[in-house]
Amino acid sequence: MHRLLLLLSPLLALTGCINCTPVVLTPAEKVWASVYEAGQQVRFRSNRGASNVLTALPRKEFYENQDCNWMESGKNQPLRTIVALTSAVDHGGGDHQSFSLVVYKTSPTRPATLLFDLAGLLGNLSDVPGGPVFKLLPAPLTLASGRRYPGAYAIRNGANAIYLRGSQLRAAYWDPQAGLLRYELASGEVFDLVE
Structure with a gap:
């Protein structure tokens, strides 16, 4: 028995003494997940006079x-960071009422994966070989207020996103530093961030 333990001790040492490394976001990736503070309210007004308030949940x-x-x-401990906003108005058909972004990092050497679920409008940037093909579409944006966001990205149904049953969204615009800026419904109604 003593010999068996001596033979197995290197294997036991390897399995029990390896430290795993928690994966951390790069500063550029961290910006995506640091836009909102818990409880923050974000107001939107539409081109048809309607309004909506989104409330940030704790990250x-x-x-x-x-x-x-x-x-x-x-040896890595992948990190999943979730940023979510609950909507006062249901644009997602009941099952997808919130607007959320998941920043998922599997390795220090690979870029983070972004997954958007914006009231049922789904878009994701995958680092998994053979995974969904998604590209952030640069879309400089000027809001109805006249404020410009040259670093905004578009998530559009049919271009780089799909929508789930019940979703009314056809597009959304997100800036890494400012968050959700605009969303458009299939009816043509457009909700802009009120600053």
Whole structure:
């Protein structure tokens, strides 16, 4: 029995003494997840006079591979950060009332994955080989107020996003530093951020 333990001790040492590394976002990736503070209210007004208020929920961060199972999951502990805004008006058909962004980082050497679920309008940037093809579409934007956002991106149904059943959104515009700027409904109604 003593010999068996001596033979197995290197393997036991490897499985029990490996430290896993929590993955952290780069400063550029962190900007996407740091737009809103919990409880912050963001107001929108439409081109037809309607209004909507979105309320930021507390940001959530989850690390995967908590048990440091490096043989199956590797030495990294991937990070999933969720930014969510609840909407006073349901534009998503009941099941998708919130506007959310998930920033998912699996490795320090790979860029973070972005997943948008904006009231049922889905867009994601995947780093998984063979995963969904999604590209952030640069879309400089000027709001109805005249304020300009040259670094905004568009998430558009049919171009780089799909919509889930019940969603009324056909497009949304997001700036990494300012968050959700505008969203457009299939009816032609456009909601702009009120600053």
